[in-house]
Amino acid sequence: MRFVIITGLSGAGKSHTIRAFEDWGYFCVDNLPPKLIPTFAELCSRSDNNIEKVALGVDSRGGVFFDDFANVIADMHDRKFKFEVLFLEASDNVLITRYKESRRKHPLATDSRISVALKLEREKLTKIREKADHIIDTSNLSVKDLKAELSKIYLSDMEASGLxxxxxxxxxxxxxxxxxxxxxxxxxxxxxxxxxxxxxxxxxxxxxxxxxxxxxxxxxxxxxxxxxxxxxxxxxxxxxxxxxxxxxxxxxxxxxxxxxxxxxxxxxxxxxxxxxxxxxxxxxxxxxxxx
Known part of the structure; x- marks a missing residue:
């Protein structure tokens, strides 16, 4: 079973990434509290489930739950779970522009500017980024380009076109x-x-x-x-x-x-x-x- 945890900076393209994984036949769950990941992984690994490909989206929308993420990743490594961490990031300028265009609020910008929220989020994600198997900077990528980059990593040669x-x-x-x-x-x-x-x-x-x-x-x-x-x-x-x-x-x-x-x-x-x-x-x- 291929088990992928998708995380990274808010606004870096996680939603588009999850949609790509859905197109490729992955069983996808978005915004799962990190503490539940080991239990979910164990359920998916049972032979009677017939689940071969799983993708989980985890980001700072989880609030206080998100603070446990680094410990959960370390625990899963200790328990010998087979999984990959995909980390999405982009420059602050690009992220701020995306938030302004979408008119959405950054999950950590409760009473502060987006730039302050981004700095806090980068600090929270430092350990996760260090443990990531794959890092993709989406600053200069269109949705189509992002899907192409993902296909190089997660699709076989025959599936590589994504079509x-x-x-x-x-x-x-x-x-x-x-x-x-x-x-x-x-x-x-x-x-x-x-x-x-x-x-x-x-x-x-x-x-x-x-x-x-x-x-x-x-x-x-x-x-x-x-x-x-x-x-x-x-x-x-x-x-x-x-x-x-x-x-x-x-x-x-x-x-x-x-x-x-x-x-x-x-x-x-x-x-x-x-x-x-x-x-x-x-x-x-x-x-x-x-x-």
Whole structure:
């Protein structure tokens, strides 16, 4: 299990960081009192929980609880917990500007100026910063740049773009997926449904795949679609998109769409993209009627 504690100066980007971790499938909890961290870590580490990635946000909003943070970190090291501390910081000028633009109050600025609160917060966080595994200065980083820096540390090579590509096969007679970003219609391809030996099989079976792929237009479509996706994906990533759903449909979602979706998924993975596959309607159409 990867267990990350996210902390640092207020206004340095913790909320954006937690949202990035959520996009990457982490179980996230924000503003947990430090004294509860060891108990929470122990609960998450139990094998029956099936939690593989956890991110906790801890900052000075915890008030008096926050003063225990350094002792909690030391105690977790003593108890041999496996965890990482990510520390976010920025220059005072940048932080003051961010607070003025957001019109929010610094959690430690009860009756003082932001500059005084920042100085106090830096003092409180000195020991934590010294023990941090990773320190990121967000002074000159946009939200997109911050996510890119985080991905270098917390994502595998295949996930490094931060863009999860969902390849989805479906049947038009069951409706177009509502969450689809790109929809492609492969009903122009010859239909294996009309071959009685293939009717009860799916695009996951080699016989159906061989049937669909023996046609020139099938191979040309795959080549042209991959060429377009390789053009588009870097731009989706650059714009900060975290998930893309590519829906490929045929009449019933059993033969042609499943075959093409499988191939597109495999090619994306071969090209080091973070891709997953789902066949929404393959079981619905087995034995069914197609017009």
């Amino acid at each position: 999860l590509v969902n390849v989805l096969s479906f049947g038009f007679k069951y409706g177009i997926p509502l969450d689809a970003d790109l929809v492609f219609d492969v009903r122009f391809l010859p239909n294996p449904f009309y071959d009685e030996e293939l009717r009860g099989k799916t695009g996951n079976d080699k016989e159906v795949q061989d049937y669909v792929l023996k046609y020139r237009q099938s191979k040309e479509f795959i080549d042209k679609l991959m060429d377009m996706l390789e053009f588009l994906l870097p731009y989706y990533t650059e714009e900060g998109k975290s998930q893309l759903v590519i829906a490929i449909g045929c009449t019933g979602g059993q033969h042609r769409s499943v075959t093409i979706a499988n191939i597109i998924h495999d090619k994306l993975q071969e090209n080091r993209h973070w891709a997953v596959i789902d066949h929404r309607d393959v079981k619905k159409s087995l034995g069914g009627h197609q017009p």
